[in-house]
Amino acid sequence: MKVRVKYFASFRDMTGKMEESLEVPEGITVEGLREHIKGLYDKMARRNQVLVAVNGAFVPLETVVREGDNVAFFPPVSGG
Amino acid sequence: MIRVQREDVDIDAVLEAVKSDKSGCVVSFLGTVRDTSEGRSVQRMSIEVYEEMAVKQLSMIREEALERFGVNEVVVVHRYGDLEVGDSIVYIGVSAGHREEAFQACKYVIDELKERVPLWKKEYTGDGEVWVEGDRRE
Numbered sequence A: 001m002k003v004r005v006k007y008f009a010s011f012r013d014m015t016g017k018m019e020e021s022l023e024v025p026e027g028i029t030v031e032g033l034r035e036h037i038k039g040l041y042d043k044m045a046r047r048n049q050v051l052v053a054v055n056g057a058f059v060p061l062e063t064v065v066r067e068g069d070n071v072a073f074f075p076p077v078s079g080g
Numbered sequence B: 001m002i003r004v005q006r007e008d009v010d011i012d013a014v015l016e017a018v019k020s021d022k023s024g025c026v027v028s029f030l031g032t033v034r035d036t037s038e039g040r041s042v043q044r045m046s047i048e049v050y051e052e053m054a055v056k057q058l059s060m061i062r063e064e065a066l067e068r069f070g071v072n073e074v075v076v077v078h079r080y081g082d083l084e085v086g087d088s089i090v091y092i093g094v095s096a097g098h099r100e101e102a103f104q105a106c107k108y109v110i111d112e113l114k115e116r117v118p119l120w121k122k123e124y125t126g127d128g129e130v131w132v133e134g135d136r137r138e
Helices: A010-015 A030-040 B009-017 B053-070 B099-116
Strands: A002-007 A019-023 A053-054 A070-074 B002-005 B025-032 B039-050 B072-077 B083-084 B090-094 B118-124 B128-131
Touching: A002 A010, A002 A030, A010 B099, A019 A030, A019 B118, A030 A053, A030 A070, B002 B053, B009 B025, B009 B090, B025 B099, B053 B072, B053 B099, B083 B118
Parallel strands: A002 A070, B002 B072
Antiparallel strands: A002 A019, A053 A070, B025 B090, B039 B083, B039 B118, B072 B090, B118 B128
């Protein structure tokens, strides 16, 4: 299945992409998708803190990702 | 009122939006661009946002503050894009019957914003460009 993945801030620099569509196995969890992406990008693999949001909300890492979900990866936030 | 915008904050207009006759005060917080960061001089800043999520997160924080502290109104305006030293970054306004709950709610909103609203600062310093990253853990 295909999922839409966005990258923000330093992660956009590390991947060289704002977003991409990834082919992943059905039933993959948020944590599984994060590992998949760390496998694609060395610089991401070296990061301790990789935050994930699904459809604009923080979700538990064991959440199953569905076809068509919008998943975002980003470093700890620094607004305010 | 929750706004994520490129334009400067119209503080007078936001104050009008947060004030109410049933409130005895407005407590506000204005975050601005500082000219130093961790020993480096900062020349300017840019802020990136995941806008759709930022608006959702700010709306949740606003609801939590209204409920938890019993205040009358909470407004948040956060800017993104290119900013100069001294520019406004974020304005939070809270109106309430009394000051105690207004101060508490205002502090709650800025503390939560810094933990869970997807915004990132990039500082342009004498040593080059630096992404600022918070310390939220999973």
